[in-house]
Each structure stands twice: as structure tokens, then as C-alpha cells.
Amino acid sequence: MISWRYLVKRIVLLVTVMWTAATINFFIPKLSPRDPIKERLMQAATQGGRNQTGLQAMADAYNKQFGFDQPLWKQYLNSLVKVAQFDYGYSISQYPRTVNSVILQAMPYTAVLGIVSILIAFVIGTMLGAMLGWPRSPRWLRFFIPATMLTSAAPAFVLGFLLIYVFAFRLKILPLAGAYTRTATPEWSVPFFLDLVQHAVLPAGALVLFQLGGQALQMRSLMVMTVGEDFITFADAKGLRPRRVFLRYAVRNALLPQVTGLVMSLGTFIFSTVLVETLFGYPGLGNLINSSIQVLDYNLLYGITMVLVFAVCIATLIVDLIYPLLDPRIRYEKG
Numbered sequence: 427m428i429s430w431r432y433l434v435k436r437i438v439l440l441v442t443v444m445w446t447a448a449t450i451n452f453f454i455p456k457l458s459p460r461d462p463i464k465e466r467l468m469q470a471a472t473q474g475g476r477n478q479t480g481l482q483a484m485a486d487a488y489n490k491q492f493g494f495d496q497p498l499w500k501q502y503l504n505s506l507v508k509v510a511q512f513d514y515g516y517s518i519s520q521y522p523r524t525v526n527s528v529i530l531q532a533m534p535y536t537a538v539l540g541i542v543s544i545l546i547a548f549v550i551g552t553m554l555g556a557m558l559g560w561p562r563s564p565r566w567l568r569f570f571i572p573a574t575m576l577t578s579a580a581p582a583f584v585l586g587f588l589l590i591y592v593f594a595f596r597l598k599i600l601p602l603a604g605a606y607t608r609t610a611t612p613e614w615s616v617p618f619f620l621d622l623v624q625h626a627v628l629p630a631g632a633l634v635l636f637q638l639g640g641q642a643l644q645m646r647s648l649m650v651m652t653v654g655e656d657f658i659t660f661a662d663a664k665g666l667r668p669r670r671v672f673l674r675y676a677v678r679n680a681l682l683p684q685v686t687g688l689v690m691s692l693g694t695f696i697f698s699t700v701l702v703e704t705l706f707g708y709p710g711l712g713n714l715i716n717s718s719i720q721v722l723d724y725n726l727l728y729g730i731t732m733v734l735v736f737a738v739c740i741a742t743l744i745v746d747l748i749y750p751l752l753d754p755r756i757r758y759e760k761g
Contacts, residue, residue: 436746440739447735448509452502455724505728514729519721525729529711533733535605536710539626540699543633548688550634551641555684556677558642559649562668570642578639582698586632586705593628601625603707629706636698637691644687648680655679689745692738 496504508514514525554570557563577585593600606612606621652658653676661671703712711730718726 433747436743440743443739444509444732444736445506448506448732449502451728451731452505455727456498509732514732515725517723517726519718519723519726525726528714528726529729529733532709532711532714535708536699536703536712539630539633539703539708539710540695543630543699544637544688544692544695546630547634547637548641551638552645552677552681552684554638555642555645555647556649556672556680559646559653559680560672560676561653562672571646574639574642576639577635578643580636581701582632582636583701583705585635586629586702589628589631590706600628605709626708629702629708632702632705633695633699637695640691641684641688645680645684648683649676652676652680685745689742692741696734696738 512526517523517525517528520528551574554567554574557567558571558574590602594602601607601624603625605625606618607625610618610621612618657679658671658675661675666675699710700712700715702708703710704716707713711734715727715730717723718730
């Protein structure tokens with residue numbers, strides 16, 4: 427059971443984390459001496475072969491438009507208000523588009539890629555680790571232990587390079603990069619959906635392999651500790667079927683720490699998603715972060731960071747609230 431008092435505490439903690447992240451993300455770019463507005467205008471003037479006369483006046487006008495001419499404390503308060511309203515202003519590099527519109531265009535790619543990858547890795551890794559830690563499993567499963575140790579130690583982008591070499595260069599059965607074929611027209615149709623799936627196989631595969639090894643090794647360790655508990659011995663002594671002992675007693679009791687480990691690894695997974703999307707040229711939030719850093723689009727970078735922090739906080743809250751469903755012994759009640 428979950429009490430309202432506990433739920434309020436968790437929401438207050440979420441707001442505190444969001445405020446801390448907003449504060450850090452606001453002040454870190456201010457430490458840079460570079461002027462993103464002026465550099466952007468100079469780049470546009472240089473590429474267009476135009477005279478740079480009046481460039482400073484244009485930069486001052488844009489700084490006023492973005493609110494960068496205000497005192498630092500006022501900019502900070504305005505940024506907190508915008509975070510509360512989920513409004514991050516205009517994108518510096520893609521003006522007059524808003525940050526929200528740019529993020530909404532890229533978010534579906536990252537959401538689908540990340541959620542599907544982490545669920546596949548969690549389910550397969552958990553079951554594989556449980557079978558590796560179960561003493562009655564077939565002996566041939568032990569051959570998966572070196573593979574899981576290798577994938578858990580290799581960074582996601584290294585696994586991505588390996589998949590590109592094997593399936594894109596050597597076998598040439600999967601596309602190298604992008605979310606869909608350049609000549610394809612985005613539309614609601616089966617051929618376009620299959621094209622999206624085909625382009626997502628390699629980046630999703632890199633993320634799945636990166637998470638799967640760690641999930642399997644962690645679950646194996648939890649199972650090894652669980653099978654030595656007295657309740658497992660008691661269940662065997664009662665003559666219960668091995669399958670029931672495995673699923674209802676061993677796996678279920680080892681699953682709670684496994685879910686906790688999944689939540690703790692969300693930050694690392696998001697960082698890996700950024701690298702993988704950049705490697706494959708996948709038009710998600712990760713690739714958008716890389717491009718916003720290159721062009722000093724602080725507003726866009728600020729908005730993406732806050733969206734990712736909010737997503738991790740919400741995921742952590744949801745997992746925390748479903749703990750009682752995984753283990754009925756857990757109670758979030760007063761006293």
C-alpha cells in the first residue's frame with residue numbers, strides 16, 4: 427500500500443531534483459566566455475559573403491530577443507519559471523523555431539529506440555541471468571557467461587562500430603545510418619514503417635547488447651545468493667515443482683534488486699543513447715544534443731537536458747511505486 431504522505435514526499439524530491447538540475451544547467455554555460463549569438467551571426471555572414479558591418483547591433487538585438495541582456499539573477503528566475511511551464515524559449519540555431527517544437531520532432535525517435543531497447547535488454551538479460559544462476563539449468567548455458575562479460579565491459583559506441591562493420595559493411599544487409607531512407611517520404615504506411623524498423627535495428631542492437639550483459643551478470647549474482655536461502659530449501663523439501671520454485675520463489679525474490687539496478691543504470695543508458703544516436707546519425711535527442719553543443723545553442727541544450735532529467739525522475743517514481751506489486755512485503759505506510 428502507498429500512503430499519500432509518502433507520495434507527496436516523492437513528488438517533493440522530484441521537484442528538488444528538477445530545481446537542482448535546472449540551476450546547474452543554467453549556470454554552467456554562463457561560465458563560457460563565448461557569445462553564441464555573435465558567433466552564429468558571424469558564421470552566417472561569412473558563409474553568405476556579406477559585410478559584417480552592424481554585426482554587433484544585430485547581436486545586441488538578438489540578445490534582447492532571447493533575454494540575454496538582462497541581469498544574471500533575472501535570467502535565472504525567468505529560467506525557473508520557464509522550466510515550471512515547460513517552455514524553454516526559442517532555439518538559437520533554428521530561430522524562429524521554439525525549443526519545444528525541435529524537441530517534439532526528435533523525441534519520438536529517442537523514446538521508441540530507448541524504451542524498446544531497454545525493455546528487450548531487461549527481459550532477456552534477467553531471464554538469461556536467472557538461468558545462469560540456477561544450479562539445475564543446462565550446462566551449455568555457461569558458454570554465455572564470457573559473452574555477457576564482454577558486452578557488459580564494452581561501451582555502447584564500440585558495440586555500434588562492431589555492428590556497423592559486420593552488418594553494414596561486410597554483409598550489407600542493414601543500412602549504415604539515419605532513421606529512414608533519404609528518398610522515402612515520411613507517411614503512415616507499412617513500407618515506411620518497415621523502413622524505420624530496418625534503420626533502427628543497428629542502434630537498438632548496440633544498446634541492447636550494452637545493457638544485456640550487465641543485466642544478465644547482475645541477475646546471475648542475485649540468483650546465486652537467493653538459491654542459498656532457507657525458503658528455497660523449504661520449497662524443495664515440500665516437493666514443489668522445480669519450475670515453480672524457480673519462478674515463484676527464486677526469480678521473484680531476486681527481481682526487486684534487479685529492478686533497482688535498472689533504475690540506477692538509466693543515467694548511463696541515456697548517455698549511451700546520446701553516443702549511439704550520434705554514431706548512427708539517428709535524428710533523436712542524442713544527435714540533437716551533439717549538434718546543439720557544436721553551435722552553442724544553449725536554449726536547446728538546456729531544454730533537452732531538462733526533458734531527460736524529468737524522464738528519469740518520472741521513471742524512478744513509477745518504479746518506486748510498483749515495488750509493492752513485485753514484493754507484497756513492501757509497505758509505504760505511516761509507521
